[in-house]
Amino acid sequence: MRTRAAVLTDFDSPFLVGPIDLAEPGPGQLVVRMTAAPFCSTDWMGWRAMRRKVPPVVLGHTAVGVVEHLGEGVTGLAPGDRVVVAGTPQCGECFYCGIGRPDQCSVLMDQGDPVVAALPDGREVRAAGRVGAYAERMLVQRIQVHRLPEGLSDETACLLGCGVSTALGAVFRIAEVQPGQSVAVVGLGHLGLWAVQGARLAGAGLVIGIDGHPGRRELARALGASDTVDSARHDPVASVQALTEGRGADVVIEAAGPALATRQAVLMARRAGTVVLAGVAHSATEVELPQLQLTVHGKRILGCQNGQIRPDVDMPRWIGMLGSGELDASPFITRRYALGEIDTVARRSMALDDITGVLTA
Ligand SMILES: [Zn+2]
Ligand SMILES: [Zn+2]
Known part of the structure; x- marks a missing residue:
């Protein structure tokens, strides 16, 4: 499926903003159309080769979006659902999920960044943190997706999967x-x-x-x-x-x-x-x-790592607290950017000009 993404092809160089071909969702996977993604300081560090990222890679480890296509066996979601995509999954089957420590879930910590797409020249593209949020569409797994209720804005909810959780x-x-x-x-x-x-x-x-x-x-x-x-x-x-x-x-x-x-x-x-x-x-x-x-x-x-949260228990709790105003997200969102402005948001994050710049699509 053809979509558009900001791809890190070379460290410390401008992002390549253009088309990529996203793979079709396999069993347990789904495609989410991104509506809001926070630019995290982790990502300018990734851009500057301070993290073990392998280009070409789409950065961005959490986002909010709308479910578009479901792979085989995905339950509890339907196209059109608004969801938060979290960087840390909870597979429920690995050793770490078994001992109550999904922050160390093997799907994230041992399998690394998956190949999810290809550039038009055929080069494979990875998704950072198994999300790859700086793109119009993401290929993700059911075990990292949480359905959102009405009433919480996309920009607020997109902070859940990174700063709020941690x-x-x-x-x-x-x-x-x-x-x-x-x-x-x-x-x-x-x-x-x-x-x-x-x-x-x-x-x-x-x-x-x-x-x-x-x-x-x-x-x-x-x-x-x-x-x-x-x-x-x-x-x-x-x-x-x-x-x-x-x-x-x-x-x-x-x-x-x-x-x-x-x-x-x-x-x-x-x-x-x-x-x-x-x-x-x-x-x-x-x-x-x-x-x-x-x-x-x-x-x-x-x-x-990810606040050692239990996503199944804690995400609904934080969602409720953001919705009721007990947690105030408004001072965190200092500016909004289009996907094509990714170089600007990265530079401003590095210069501490933003608390959080939010990319919207
Ligand atoms: Zn696990
Ligand atoms: Zn982050």
């Missing part, structure tokens, strides 16, 4: 933030700002937002941060200790990525505190940490 999952599923706890959030981009909202919802006593960008600190305060720290001017570890009677935060959520931010996140947690590490800089980044902090201080240092 950040709210970090707060509720991984850290299990308790009322009255102090929560420090390192990095106030899309992910960190959702973590701030999540911590407020969880009833945290102190919510400390840390970033060097003044506009983002201001936004964090509007979304529920009780305190902010300018990491460009002040030592974030000492600042968090000063706000927590010298102890450090009960919970730290790292949502920035650089190795230094990971290190600071561990150091600013109190003894026996909880640290959730969600940011990734380069796929090859290594982090250096004092051994004493990792051992004797008894900290719980936990990784975060």
Whole structure:
């Protein structure tokens, strides 16, 4: 099926926006026409060869769209249904789904990016994160698709499969933030700002937002941060200790990525505190940490892929909270772009000019 996509053919070069031939949906697969897709910072990193992407590839690991064609055996959906396509599937059959950890589902973590299309010259095209959202149509699997109710806009709902899942999952599923706890959030981009909202919802006593960008600190305060720290001017570890009677935060959520931010996140947690590490800089980044902090201080240092959410349980919950206004998505969507403007949205994401630019088709 002929469609149009923004294809990464060479790293650090303009995207090739043009026709691709999408494969027909096989068993358990479907074709979704994209209506809104958030441009994620992961994708400019992919574009700059900081992720293990293999061109030609269509980036974009989550989207909202309308079901067009169903492959064999797809149930519970019909053409015309509005759906969110999530980057992390839940196959329900692999080892990890079996132990209650669909964030590590083998379909995503072991099978990698599938070939879903071909360029007119015959070169195979992969779909990043098994979605390939920066295209007019996507070939995806039933196990990563969730039906959307009426009333939630496409632009709001498209944030579900990336930032909302990861950040709210970090707060509720991984850290299990308790009322009255102090929560420090390192990095106030899309992910960190959702973590701030999540911590407020969880009833945290102190919510400390840390970033060097003044506009983002201001936004964090509007979304529920009780305190902010300018990491460009002040030592974030000492600042968090000063706000927590010298102890450090009960919970730290790292949502920035650089190795230094990971290190600071561990150091600013109190003894026996909880640290959730969600940011990734380069796929090859290594982090250096004092051994004493990792051992004797008894900290719980936990990784975060897709917030360790249970998509079947959590997606309907987040959808409801976005619909009721309990979660506010409006400050996150800073600009809308057509598919042909992908180079602009990538550059603006990299320059921190957008919280989230949303591609629409
Ligand atoms: Zn699985
Ligand atoms: Zn993302």
